[in-house]
Amino acid sequence: MEVGFPTIKSRKLTIVNHIPISKTLKFWEGLKEGKIYTTKCKKCGTIFFPPAGDCSKCYSSDMEWIELSNEAEIETFTHILVRPATFQHYEPYTVAIGRLKEGVKVLAWLTGAKLSEIKVGMKVKLVAKVTPEGEPTYEFQPI
Amino acid sequence: MRKVAVIGVGNSKFGNRQDVNVTELAFEAVKPALEDAGLIPKDIEFVAVGSAGAGAWYEEALPAVIAAEYCGLTGAGLVRCEAACASGSAAVFTVYSAIASGQIDIGMALGLEKMREVDTLTVVELIGRAGYYLWEFHNFGMTFPAYYAMHATAHMAKYGTTEEDLALVAVKNHKYAALNPVAHFQKEITVDEALSSYPIAWPLKLYDCCPVTDGAAAVILASEEKVKELKIDTPVWIEGIGASSGTGNLSKRDSYVGLKSAVIAAQKAYKMAGVGPEDIEVATVHDCFTIAEILAYEDLGFCKKGEGPKLIREGQTEIGGKIPVNVDGGLKAKGHPIGATGCSMIYELTKQLREEAEKRQRQVPLKKYIALAHNVGGTGHYCYVTILRR
Numbered sequence: 001m002e003v004g005f006p007t008i009k010s011r012k013l014t015i016v017n018h019i020p021i022s023k024t025l026k027f028w029e030g031l032k033e034g035k036i037y038t039t040k041c042k043k044c045g046t047i048f049f050p051p052a053g054d055c056s057k058c059y060s061s062d063m064e065w066i067e068l069s070n071e072a073e074i075e076t077f078t079h080i081l082v083r084p085a086t087f088q089h090y091e092p093y094t095v096a097i098g099r100l101k102e103g104v105k106v107l108a109w110l111t112g113a114k115l116s117e118i119k120v121g122m123k124v125k126l127v128a129k130v131t132p133e134g135e136p137t138y139e140f141q142p143i
Numbered sequence: 144m145r146k147v148a149v150i151g152v153g154n155s156k157f158g159n160r161q162d163v164n165v166t167e168l169a170f171e172a173v174k175p176a177l178e179d180a181g182l183i184p185k186d187i188e189f190v191a192v193g194s195a196g197a198g199a200w201y202e203e204a205l206p207a208v209i210a211a212e213y214c215g216l217t218g219a220g221l222v223r224c225e226a227a228c229a230s231g232s233a234a235v236f237t238v239y240s241a242i243a244s245g246q247i248d249i250g251m252a253l254g255l256e257k258m259r260e261v262d263t264l265t266v267v268e269l270i271g272r273a274g275y276y277l278w279e280f281h282n283f284g285m286t287f288p289a290y291y292a293m294h295a296t297a298h299m300a301k302y303g304t305t306e307e308d309l310a311l312v313a314v315k316n317h318k319y320a321a322l323n324p325v326a327h328f329q330k331e332i333t334v335d336e337a338l339s340s341y342p343i344a345w346p347l348k349l350y351d352c353c354p355v356t357d358g359a360a361a362v363i364l365a366s367e368e369k370v371k372e373l374k375i376d377t378p379v380w381i382e383g384i385g386a387s388s389g390t391g392n393l394s395k396r397d398s399y400v401g402l403k404s405a406v407i408a409a410q411k412a413y414k415m416a417g418v419g420p421e422d423i424e425v426a427t428v429h430d431c432f433t434i435a436e437i438l439a440y441e442d443l444g445f446c447k448k449g450e451g452p453k454l455i456r457e458g459q460t461e462i463g464g465k466i467p468v469n470v471d472g473g474l475k476a477k478g479h480p481i482g483a484t485g486c487s488m489i490y491e492l493t494k495q496l497r498e499e500a501e502k503r504q505r506q507v508p509l510k511k512y513i514a515l516a517h518n519v520g521g522t523g524h525y526c527y528v529t530i531l532r533r
């Protein structure tokens with residue numbers, strides 16, 4: 001920030017939200033076991049990713065859990081150098097959107113590939129994992 | 144529905160405005176808008192404030208309330224509109240609808256944003272969270288440059304668009320900003336400078352991005368009856384407004400080579416105004432990132448899908464070309480105070496249609512006097528297209 005003009009500092013406030021995950025718990029638990037589950041509407045058959053407790057197509061709340069295949073094809077990607085304040089402790093990272101066999105798409109980090117080697121249309125696999133901080137997540141990896 | 148006209152506009156200086164707080168900044172737009180319309184604050188029956196960062200990048204949680212108080216507008220009907228980077232257009236839409244329906248006769252849309260009270264990486268974080276926090280930010284740290292970079296990657300892969308094409312957009316918009324007294328950046332740049340600027344989110348570089356800007360813009364709208372009663376000499380009529388939206392999860396979009404919400408909003412606006420893309424003589428489009436301007440050419444029908452790069456290469460979007468775009472410097476170089484941008488677009492087009500653009504080199508020659516504003520919120524999460532005619 002530019003200095004030079006007089007300012008008053010606001011009081012410092014730290015905000016942490018507690019985000020409910022009851023309706024998608026199986027997804028978050030599954031990641032810890034290396035599995036990627038998502039929901040499918042029992043009434044109209046729509047598969048959702050991200051998983052949803054309610055169907056936005058037919059408004060049914062009768063959903064079943066299915067396990068996703070791990071094969072994906074990259075539709076687009078970027079490599080983020082200027083990172084948000086809370087991502088400063090990471091090295092620059094690559095984010096991709098991949099289409100799975102089931103038709104749903106996933107946005108996640110793509111690790112283990114050089115930027116120059118990544119191409120639209122490239123086949124990758126989607127892998128569940130737990131971060132060093134113990135947070136469940138998922139990422140794409142080259143095959 | 145009643146006809147509605149723009150009868151007064153004001154725009155603060157855009158830039159790093161640490162000399163003023165959020166209400167003082169609002170005053171810099173409200174005062175000239177009232178003077179332009181020949182009105183006093185108590186004439187304004189309703190105020191809609193477009194602002195996205197209330198309580199986040201600036202400290203005040205109720206900007207509409209305090210801006211109205213500071214500008215002597217308290218007592219008017221009041222609301223804050225949020226449509227991310229299209230909040231200003233959402234405010235215009237709200238006031239337009241209130242007048243068209245007969246609810247009020249005179250109202251003000253005030254776009255307002257004070258983004259430079261926190262450091263850049265906090266702004267990058269706050270904007271990055273404004274997609275779908277849980278699914279795209281929490282674990283993956285998406286940023287706005289990154290969302291548009293994904294569109295650039297897809298457009299490059301499908302249509303052969305190059306980094307040079309993107310640089311040309313930046314060069315054009317910096318050129319016009321250097322002629323616009325309210326613009327954040329007042330300097331021209333070269334293609335080489337743009338190409339060698341540092342990477343932000345590959346393939347986008349610093350000069351592909353709009354800056355973090357403070358600014359305010361105000362637009363006063365009135366019914367046809369009031370326009371006559373007040374003897375406004377050059378009313379600028381709102382002929383069409385179209386609005387649409389896209390999913391929060393980018394992963395749920397059909398494609399990344401355009402913004403469907405922009406296509407739909409444009410179709411609605413063209414239909415309402417009874418005009419087509421070929422009738423538009425000057426446009427302000429949402430070039431928050433250079434690729435976004437190219438997507439806009441295509442989504443608005445200024446060219447065929449995939450031919451946006453050709454339009455910029457041929458200079459067709461400069462003054463003298465087929466359809467001059469962002470001759471105020473655009474978001475890229477005039478700056479993008481998120482909630483103010485939509486109102487600032489209407490400010491610019493009103494000046495253009497009245498043939499009052501400062502400086503004179505920026506005035507677009509007009510025959511039909513039809514202009515279009517395209518304002519995207521987020522990455523096509525919201526979109527508003529507004530068509531004006533003198």
Ligand SMILES: CC(C)(COP(=O)(O)OP(=O)(O)OC[C@H]1O[C@@H](n2cnc3c(N)ncnc32)[C@H](O)[C@@H]1OP(=O)(O)O)[C@@H](O)C(=O)NCCC(=O)NCCS
Nearest residue numbers: 082228263267270287288343349350352353354355431521
């Ligand atoms: C791209 C970005 C990260 C750069 O931020 P930064 O590196 O912190 O930039 P700073 O403010 O420190 O400025 C560094 C220099 O670059 C210049 N600069 C900053 N942003 C610029 C831009 N977008 N274009 C051209 N020059 C820019 C500054 O004038 C400054 O020059 P100086 O040193 O000669 O004064 C930031 O501008 C950004 O996040 N922009 C996008 C905002 C956004 O996402 N908006 C919503 C879109 S929908």
Ligand SMILES: [Zn+2]
Nearest residue numbers: 041044055058
């Ligand atoms: Zn269903």
